[in-house]
Amino acid sequence: MSNNNKKWFSLNLGRKEKVSSGSCSCGKTSGGCGTSSNSHHMTDDEFAAAAINASIGEERTKDGFEQVFDVKMDRRTAFKKLTASLLIGAGAVSTSCSVISGDESREKSQIDWEEQFKGNYKLMTDEEKQATVDRLVRSYQLRTGKTLSMSSKNAEEDVLFGYAFNISKCQGYMDCVNACVEENNQDRDSQMQYIRIHEMKDGKGFNFNEADDNYYHEVPAEGHFYMGTQCFHCDNPPCVEVCPVQATWREDDGLVVVDYDWCVGCRYCMAACPYDGRRFNWSKPEVPEAEINHNQHYLGNRMRKKGVMEKCTFCVQRSRAGKNPACVEACPTGARIFGNLLDPNSTIRWVLENKKVFRLKEDLGTEPKFWYFMD
């Protein structure tokens, strides 16, 4: 796959090559690929040509860009509003038109309205991203009286996140699982967990079939070893390919993320993921107010709603702020290693170059950025 002959992994790091060959790994519309606004337009134009070829209509290039309703109100925007309002029914309309409502609830319904009809985050400009984040923060403030900080930080240049897991060290304490749940505001009712720790019997090798990923006993149990799985942030992620609305995509720093507000909840990505990496909100997620982590990122641990997909984001709110993911920090044994694959001095690079690493189900061609190794 990769032209540069690196021995330690076969990721396709030269993203430009991929774009020119027309198969950018983040999906067909590569609007979200470029970080600079220049490349943004380039890829959009390319995409427009492809879209017209596929006779879908040139209107697609604009999708998601017309976010601000009060400013533009052309035919398309009007149509968008009209159709969508028909679909959501009279509920939102009646609240937003209510006469007796005070300033605050007016503002609230204004926000709800704009949030309902905003575009796909992947295709938003930086200003639009900021606007939706501001709206969400304000809406939270209006509803609870509390403030939270939400980031819309984009991927940084020359960063590609990767993860390594030391099977020899893991003792199955599950501290990572708990830290993850707390950090990422997962639904407490259904006990959603991104990480699964598989308890395997010594002498049987990596036999997932006989492994137990739901144990409730003291660890480490005699004659067992442990292995954690989560979303592997594949470099060629099948979940992204199949999403009908591009609600999930690969960011430039390699994180595979979901726009919870754009996801329609078809669960096709869940069927396509070979690593059990995705979680669905089967009911309205509940997190006790006191336990909410207020340090959020739009693509990460902000509050979800029912009927949408979510997954591990390598704690985008932390990793893009230069910190380790919560699981890495919480692990008492040091079995988890995280870092920038493009930085030759990073620990993760040292592991990949000096340990005998392997990945799961490599034959599927998904190119996970998650390696296992032993001491």
Next chain:
Amino acid sequence: MKRLKVFGSLVKDSLDTITHGSKRYHLWMALLTFVMLVGMYCYSIQLEHGLSVTGMTDRVSWGLYISNFTFLVGVAAAAVMLVMPTYVLKDIDFKQAVLIGEGLAVAALIMCLAFVVADMGGPSVLWHMIPGIGVFNFPNSMLTWDVLVLNGYLFLNITIPFYILFRHYQGKEAKSSVYIPGAILSVFWAVAIHLVTAFLYQGLQARPFWNNALLGPRFLASAFAAGPALIILVLAIIRNFTEFKIQDKTIKKIAMVVTVAAQINLIMLISELFKEFYAPTHHSESAYYLFFGLDGKDALLPWIWTAIPLNVLATVLLTFHKLRNNFKVLFFCCFILFIAIWIEKGFGLIVPGFIPGPYGKIAEYTPTGIEIGVTLGIWALGAFVFTILAKTAIGIELGKLKYNKKA
């Protein structure tokens, strides 16, 4: 202007026909309405509490809805088996049957779309999927292909019969130069909707049970058995309860189609079973689960062991001309074949895809009452739509509905 007037009168006349009928007819429609209401009530519960009211979980994330969707795509595709000989080969026999077949396709497609919507976690943001307004991940996602082909097929199957009926309604002959290109197109289209739906599953490297090259062709074969089988049953009912004449010859010809398709389907089943069980690999576990259960978990066993014998029995019976030409046997065969394929290509296909999970976890799936309620409601909706379409079509074809009859 005149067209509009004719259309208005057609709508009025057909409203008139569908609201009048025998006691049995009213009872039937009342029953369907009741089931639909129950379904709607169940759906409202699902809307309020989310999909957690269904039996689906993170381990088995598609269930009854998607199973029924998959099966019904096949039923819809089967209308083509009647369209081709009638319109293209000018086989007069099929002419009456084909309108019924296309009505069935329309009803099946409406059910398909309803099942997909019922399965969505966020029906309020479904507009994200509308090309031009939302973001349509075409051509990467097979689901977008499916949306396109299904809606296209729905359009074809509404317009062609509508054109014909509209002409007949005015007492004119339908011009073949208008509808034949459409009919030929719909022949290819029907194959496409089924193949694309199969590709939806076939393209997932994560699920070895689906990721096999035979899935698409087997979809086609089973569809061309189950669909026409249903058409035979419907024709039998229509023949019994209305004055609409359907010749024995027509039914026999369709029976031939069913037989050949069922035979091919059986051959493919054998080939599949051979591959899974002669030299079982890690990837055969889903098939093991389906046919024998794994680790004492065997929820699908009663179903699949009903389906397989029914399938074999029906195919064998149909193979003998003597038996096939006996209508009692034929109807019985069609019925059991339909049930068998519904099980096999419904949850017998979808559920084992998720079991065992990506890491070997075996978590079973049982639909809940609410899920079943919604499913029944959607089937009732399909039957309702079909009854209305068929009644109008039959009225026009019999000449009971005519433009300016009164004047």
